[in-house]
Amino acid sequence: MSVGDQTQGSAQVGPNLEVPASGPGLWERLVDRLDRAAGSAFILPAVLVILCLSIFPLVISLYISLVRLQFVSSGIQLTFVGLDNYAKLLVGIDHVHFLGQAAPPSAISWIVVGLVVGTAVVLFARYLRGGRLSPGGLVGRIIVTVGLCTLAWLAVTTLAPGGRPGTLMVTLVYVFVDITFQYILGLGLAMLCVQHLPGQRFFRVVFLLPMMITPVGVAYLFRMLADTSIGPLYPIWSALGLSNTSWVENAWGARAAVMIGDIWEWTPFIFIVLLAALESQSIEPLEAAVVDGANRWQIFWEITLPDILPVSTTVVLIRMIEAFKIIDLPNVLTNGGPGTATESLTLHAYTIWRALDIGGSAAVAYILLLTSTFCCLAFANLVRRRFVEG
């Protein structure tokens, strides 16, 4: 007999015992209520902290991105200007700085854009025919399809000869080039360190060192190394006949300097995470593959890589979130120059913010937030559907 089967006025407390049907007392009800509220009460401080530290600033910064600050006799005056700060970036006086200067589309541009658009449309059509339609999924895919096509168009027109990438595209280049190299190098080093080679403990520590250095320190380090006239590498540059050139005065040279610094600094992070993943890999499938005559490449491609893919997805995701916020290296190494060639979105926002144009700065920061969220979600969905779920 269950409690639900009891008639009103009595309750069973044991197999054969019944208590008077007076119901729970005030104390019990209070305890019961407190008991049920305890979970909420315990997590309340954490929720408040998150609200104060993350949600509240997000809401306030959204409001700030819609205002203009002025100093008046009574102090500060915030004037609501609607989307004016965003309009400046997307279609106004700062749009070339933000979006870049498009080159006239060439045949190659059209081909690349055509391939991206075609792929996106095919994937979208496949989703529509898949029979697993949902309103959320449909809207999400439309946003991703339009977003990817727009970014592809922006990339091919601003990165083409005659064009000039704005801070948005420069940031995207940093993110995708840096993380690609960091993943390849990090995975390679991790594979080496699980081979039980002599000195592997030593090299594990050495490979981690760049990550331990503060980013500003790394920036100053690469600034010295990039100086061809008085830097520590002067003898090498001089021997190569490059002592009177400055590779940070060339747009792509300067971007390369920033990217090399970032790759050097953050490869260890991917290395250490992938090393842990490789070391926790089950040995039995590997032994079985060896017995079956699989070569090293087949073992890596068919067993190891799928095994570490969930970890890889997570570590790349974390790096993407971080990489979108890059500022130390371009700020210290080149101050965003030459011109605006190495300026990231965060540095763009910071430059405006230093003049206390907090509305304009918040608008850049919000677009950065939306862009990074879009890219991270698109990546997570892509990897999950294509690789993790097969």
Added chain:
Amino acid sequence: MKRHLEIVVGVLVVLSTVITACAAPATPQVVQVTQIVTAPPQTVVVTAPPPTAVPAVSYKGITINVITFTGPQIAEPLQRRAPDFERITGAKINVITVPFSDLYEKVLTDASTGTNSYDAYVFDPQWLADFATPGYLLDLSDRVKADTALDWNGIAPFFRNFSATYNGHVYTIPLDGDFEMVYYRKDIFDKNGDKPPETWDDYIALAQKYQGKDISGDGKPDYGSCISMKRGAQGFQMFPSIAAPFFQSKGTGQGAFFDTSNMQPLFGPNEGMAKALDIYKTLSKLGPPNQLNMDVGDTRTAFISGHCALSLDWGDIGPLSVDPSQSTVINEVGSVIDPGSKQVLDWSTGKLVACDATTCPNAVNGVNHAPYAAFGGWSFAINAKSKVADAAFAFGSYMSQPAQSSVDVTIGRTGFNPYRLAHFQNLGPWLHSGMNQAMAQDYLGAIQASLNSPNMVLDLRIPQTQYYQQVVLDTALAQFLAGELDANATMKQIADAWNKKTDELGRATQLAAYKGSLGITTK
């Protein structure tokens, strides 16, 4: 799985928001005691300055938080003299330094949010419009007049009436006098029979002559000119020295940044700006290979180590060049007023016209000089909400008093340049610093030529000057030098962005502020 992944991504993105915290310092009490008069901390050999005087109070137990930019210059004299001031008054000086590009924002944020963690600011007087208007600065008008030890009238009128004053009220105590001028290697020029440049065309010709020549004697090619052109630093303040002689010819009150009839930028599409940009681009190629990435500290080091024939800079190179610990060109440096132009802009047509008695009434030998009072000189201001304002004022006064300042302006690493009449009249400290008489007279003469010029160019000082110059001008010039923009696009970008900001803040308001800044008596 999908939902979980999306939640994880969302949470990670949201948690990446950066949060800052802030705190206000405690403030001790002032204790009244008797007046203290001391001898100067450093003795000048030839003519001793008057003794140091501080107010008739003791500030024992008080800490004064002073913010300025990351040194070593400017912060150095504050830090070096802090123990002396503490010994005399009991007040402890805490010097906080931040990068130059962050100083404006740090101080304004501190004041506008009511944090008030800084009692005094050593900053750019160009920013007075943004600080004085909301009431963040203490009005020092009565204090400076009452403080006899400060010798307020001993400060050159330009610095008293422009750098220190806004809307008729004194808000700062000058610690530095700023004019840009040209330095050249006198020994090399004399040897080759060259004369210092009178126009920017002369400057280019000389720079081209020495570019790639070994003038330091180390067997390696050196550079014709070293000018700071780094973005996000102080490089953008060199350009107006080049552009101003094309824009301003009829006296200081004419202005060199905006048309005073309609607030249209002179740094916009016109022949004068095109010519100035052309000179700027040419000079960018007549220097070290990484000139676009050199801050003023880098170019100064390059010049005083003998690697540059010419340089454009504030007054710092003079004292630095006689510092035996850094310089290889001691007493071999000549100084001359900013080069000028033989053509000026007709504001109404946007065309360049030749200089004559009408178009260039202040020309010398047919050359229109427009010496640029860039920056206005580092100045000491006090937070209106400071609870130790008396002690802070005493420290500002102490730093500016003739006894201290006469020595500090002769030391290269201070970043302080002459601004008191006595600094120009008394050669003693200069000779004591290592300059010979000829160089001291030459150096001070170049500054005085700028200071006394009827066509001196006042730096921009209107609301949000920082945005006009350090965001818009700095970025556009950097893009121009890097080849991202051609001259026409650069002029258009500056004009459009300046006009947009002017319209946002109110064209009439900005015009009134600009005309007000030009109408100040400077002589």
